[in-house]
Amino acid sequence: MTTFLQQVVNGLSLGSIYAVFAIGCTLIFGVLNIVNLAQGAFFMVGAYLGLEIALLGLPLPLALVVALVGGGILGMASELLVFRVLRLRGGHKWMGLVASLALARLLVGIAQEVFGTAVHGYPPNPFTAIVWEIGGVRVQLLQIIVVITAVILMGILGFTLQKTSVGRAIRTVAFSEDVARIVGVEVGRTILITFFIAGALAGAAGVLLGLLFNVVSPFMGEHMLVKGLTVMILGGLGNIPGAVAGGFLLGLVEVFSVAYVSSAFRDAIGFGLIFLILLVKPTGLFSGFEERRA
Amino acid sequence: MLELVKVTSGYGSVAAVEDIDITVPAGACVCLIGANGAGKTTTLLTICGLVRAFSGTVRIEGRDMTARPADKIVRAGVSLVPEGRRVVASMSVEDNLKVGAYVRGGDPAIADDMDLIYTRFPRLKERRFQYAGSLSGGEQQMLAMGRALMARPKLLLLDEPSMGLAPHVVNDIFATIADINAKGTTVLLVEQNARKALSVASYGYVMEHGRILFADTAEALARDPRVIAAYLGMRAAEAAAG
Numbered sequence: 001m002t003t004f005l006q007q008v009v010n011g012l013s014l015g016s017i018y019a020v021f022a023i024g025c026t027l028i029f030g031v032l033n034i035v036n037l038a039q040g041a042f043f044m045v046g047a048y049l050g051l052e053i054a055l056l057g058l059p060l061p062l063a064l065v066v067a068l069v070g071g072g073i074l075g076m077a078s079e080l081l082v083f084r085v086l087r088l089r090g091g092h093k094w095m096g097l098v099a100s101l102a103l104a105r106l107l108v109g110i111a112q113e114v115f116g117t118a119v120h121g122y123p124p125n126p127f128t129a130i131v132w133e134i135g136g137v138r139v140q141l142l143q144i145i146v147v148i149t150a151v152i153l154m155g156i157l158g159f160t161l162q163k164t165s166v167g168r169a170i171r172t173v174a175f176s177e178d179v180a181r182i183v184g185v186e187v188g189r190t191i192l193i194t195f196f197i198a199g200a201l202a203g204a205a206g207v208l209l210g211l212l213f214n215v216v217s218p219f220m221g222e223h224m225l226v227k228g229l230t231v232m233i234l235g236g237l238g239n240i241p242g243a244v245a246g247g248f249l250l251g252l253v254e255v256f257s258v259a260y261v262s263s264a265f266r267d268a269i270g271f272g273l274i275f276l277i278l279l280v281k282p283t284g285l286f287s288g289f290e291e292r293r294a
Numbered sequence: 295m296l297e298l299v300k301v302t303s304g305y306g307s308v309a310a311v312e313d314i315d316i317t318v319p320a321g322a323c324v325c326l327i328g329a330n331g332a333g334k335t336t337t338l339l340t341i342c343g344l345v346r347a348f349s350g351t352v353r354i355e356g357r358d359m360t361a362r363p364a365d366k367i368v369r370a371g372v373s374l375v376p377e378g379r380r381v382v383a384s385m386s387v388e389d390n391l392k393v394g395a396y397v398r399g400g401d402p403a404i405a406d407d408m409d410l411i412y413t414r415f416p417r418l419k420e421r422r423f424q425y426a427g428s429l430s431g432g433e434q435q436m437l438a439m440g441r442a443l444m445a446r447p448k449l450l451l452l453d454e455p456s457m458g459l460a461p462h463v464v465n466d467i468f469a470t471i472a473d474i475n476a477k478g479t480t481v482l483l484v485e486q487n488a489r490k491a492l493s494v495a496s497y498g499y500v501m502e503h504g505r506i507l508f509a510d511t512a513e514a515l516a517r518d519p520r521v522i523a524a525y526l527g528m529r530a531a532e533a534a535a536g
């Protein structure tokens with residue numbers, strides 16, 4: 001029972017990061033029907049930006065903010081340099097896939113040059129040191145902070161999409177760019193904002209994962225990208241509540257498979273889950289309430 | 295209010311409307327009638343900046359607005375109720391109305407206008423928290439009109455508002471259009487239902503194969519043998535048969 005509860009705690013903290021990252025991927029898909037493969041690289045850059053701030057001895061909330069803004073700026077850059085150019089020239093969607101992958105490789109290459117290929121860790125912080133033992137279950141203060149931060153980020157996103165003018169504009173563009181134009185929404189600007197939000201979520205997820213596992217490397221983004229795509233499929237493409245649920249689900253499943261099966265199967269089980277769900281429900285586990293494109 | 299001078303536009307390199315002149319004076323209700331594929335929708339989309347004019351000039355309140363981005367046209371006071379309504383199915387009725395007021399930013403009068411729309415269309419108020427996709431066709435038409443009105447347009451463009459609606463709903467919609475016009479909003483109405491269109495409009499243009507064939511006051515058009523033969527006769531026969 002204690003092992004079980006321990007895995008729930010670990011799974012929820014990991015899953016909250018998957019959810020934050022995957023929301024960004026699925027948001028872009030919901031609005032433009034494309035996948036931005038550079039999201040993983042933004043995640044990695046976010047982790048390094050946060051690391052640099054932390055190494056300067058500055059407070060962790062500032063590290064998170066810098067990663068958010070840095071990731072967001074990279075997200076906008078990917079729209080301006082890759083996706084917008086392709087849309088204006090009528091390029092095929094596959095070209096966006098390949099071009100965003102190229103952008104990701106470029107960022108990984110730069111990270112290798114600047115930071116080296118060695119794995120870095122965040123400097124010691126008071127949150128890791130504080131650990132509670134409740135009936136044999138170890139809960140780090142850091143885990144709680146990660147989950148709370150992730151939930152706050154998701155809450156801010158949910159509020160923005162549901163209750164603000166920008167959010168309604170994003171949802172209208174997701175439904176139809178022409179309908180958005182008819183009501184006077186500046187479609188190009190709204191898409192740019194969407195890329196900023198997605199990049200910012202990726203950057204923030206980078207700091208959270210870097211803190212939680214104390215591991216930062218140039219290649220961490222590729223791993224995360226696969227998780228993000230997995231969650232996106234689990235939750236239903238473009239479905240944000242689905243990505244939240246899918247993120248937590250994948251986190252739990254992975255942690256449990258390591259605890260009860262073997263760490264060798266950790267990734268295989270994640271993919272097995274996809275196969276299983278796609279066989280039973282091809283539109284994703286949580287389909288039915290996503291924004292639909294007209 | 296609106297002036298189209300020798301406008302030619304279309305899709306790709308194919309012209310769908312050619313050399314058309316249309317004038318809509320401020321305060322008027324003007325209709326544009328014509329058969330399937332005549333180019334009525336293309337004309338409205340060209341005014342809105344969704345279809346690019348190949349040549350000619352679109353003037354709004356005397357200013358040249360040809361090929362300006364769509365959001366600039368809305369900000370200049372022109373709103374479209376599109377063919378097929380195009381409400382955002384995945385958003386609530388209330389959010390559809392709010393997005394209609396997008397160009398007004400944080401204008402405090404938005405809430406009052408929302409109440410006016412709800413007074414005009416009580417059905418929308420009952421369903422304000424429902425998804426727009428769950429509304430009936432008539433309710434979606436009301437929502438599409440409400441959404442356009444939320445921008446406080448000076449000129450309202452309506453593209454086949456009666457399409458696919460039951461006769462009593464059509465009557466309500468046309469009564470609403472007449473009322474909107476009476477309250478000071480200029481209207482350009484596109485319709486296949488020529489009888490209804492000519493009953494609310496004061497002036498009409500007849501369009502065929504991408505060109506304006508002729509234009510006259512609504513009364514004169516309703517008596518014009520060419521109009522009766524092509525657009526009213528058939529409907530009358532249909533009505534008699536039905």
Ligand SMILES: Nc1ncnc2c1ncn2[C@@H]1O[C@H](COP(=O)(O)OP(=O)(O)OP(=O)(O)O)[C@@H](O)[C@H]1O
Nearest residue numbers: 305310328329330331332333334335336337377486
């Ligand atoms: N998106 C498009 N791409 C290419 N051609 C188009 C497009 N939309 C319309 N057309 C063509 O342009 C011409 C005019 O079409 P338009 O939709 O303006 O007619 P309409 O008068 O609105 O007809 P309806 O009464 O059926 O709505 C038609 O020949 C049509 O086939």
Ligand SMILES: [Mg+2]
Nearest residue numbers: 334335336377
């Ligand atoms: Mg049409």
